[in-house]
Amino acid sequence: MKPSLLALLWHNARAARARAYVRVVSTLRELSWLPFEVVLPVMAAAAYVYLYRALDAPPRYAGFVLLGSAMTAYWLNVLWSMATQFYWEKQEGQLELFFLAPISRMAILAGMALGGMFMASTRAIGTLALGAWLFHVPLGGGHPWLALGTFLLTLVALYGLGMVLASVFMMYGRDAFNLVNLLQDPIYLASGFYFPVRALGRAVAFAAAAIPLTLGLDAMRQLLFGGEPLALWTPGVEMAALALLAVAYLFLAYVALTAMENLAKREGRLTVKWQ
């Protein structure tokens, strides 16, 4: 007998919760990592804050740096714990277990995303709190609730992108690792993690808007630190664009996952390690 749609949804929601649970538990179990994961981004942020201070930049630039540093937690999580996750699972012999389980692969990806958001949030909140205290950056000004809404929208779109990348990189080996490594730092530049992105020119900023962090950071900068002369668009337009990106990436993830799974099965690469 075929299960009802409700039973199917419940079944997959449990699978997603189970995949997320592993990440929540590992975050709390590896507390020794937390100081590193909070202090390291603050040290990187400190170098950029002092660079701005050496240049007599307006104080809000310290806030830009801090916001960007906090958001690096999510970008790194999307790259290393979403995009390359199926590669790691393959290396450790787990991937075939996901494919044997009677659940949708999208449920696994959704669980990875939810657990990843929790994992990255512990680091991002710590970075923001410690950085704000060290560099006297006021974070409550402007429109904090709208900024929070933008942040959540950014996360949905960003982890949607992570799901697309996870699907695409599923059948790759070391190339995936190296390509993700390559994506890490250039996106800090292209998305304007530490400066208003329009400084790169409208054309570059427009292209970089495909990465949800570009629009999310630009909107949050405006909402938290006041009108920015170098803003790309108004926060309202950027929020609408983020909502569109979220829908598009989730749909693309579904299509890419199905296509790449079929391709990987046909070429017998689902269980190939160390290639």
Place this chain on the structure above:
Amino acid sequence: MAVSGLRHLRTGFWLGWQMDANWASPGWFFAYSIVRPLAMSSMLVVMYLVVTAGRTHTETFSAMYLGNAFYMYVGALGMGVSMAVIEEREWFQMLKYIYLGTSDLFWYILGRAGAKFVATTIAAAVVLVAGVLFLHVPLHAGTVRWGALLLALLAGVVMSLGMGLALAGVMLLAARHGGAWAEGLAGALYLFTGTVFPLDVLPRWAQSFGLALPFTYWLEALRRAAYGSDFSVRFSPLLAAVPDAELWAVLLGSAAALILAGVAVFRFCERIARERGLIDQVTEH
């Protein structure tokens, strides 16, 4: 012994190069090797330009650009060499076979460092040439003191290697999260040595800490060799107060001390790791 060591060094270099580079064609690997450093340099440049409205003819800009370009060696050798242990033991699970295949991990690690040195030198050269061609970084072949620059570079490479070897030894004893220590050290050095800003803007306690770090003197020696002895009078009065002779004495003395300490720590940790049976431990999830 020395001949055997050199053979292992050469093998380690070749293997390291293959591992780093053979996943892509040479052209793609070259592009891959320079995109990241160029992106990081460009990010600092844009941060600078946003605030200064495009002025690049300043001491701060020149010092920031040069410091960031050469700091790549600290990351590649200080951090990259130690990560080689994690790669071999945890990711590829080949460390035990290296022991079976060659008699000395030390020379193999040095060979891996050689491959990273070559890749970093190419990346640093591309970043510096781009700075001269497009951003008016005042590196003029006629005014650069090449001998001093090369000696300072050599000292920095030796110091980074010493740090990398010590960390590689620690990695032999540490679990998977050992990589975070190397990353933390590289991040701390980037901040406290004033790699991209004058040390003078740091709080007093951080200045004192920075002045106790040999890498601070390394960056200062590179800047003096590249831009002239009086460069720091305008960039960082704190470091300008250090006479040339004292600067070089600290730099060369630190290089000798760090490499000796690095070798000693590596050998000590390696012995402990073998005694405790940690060479083939796998601690990844």
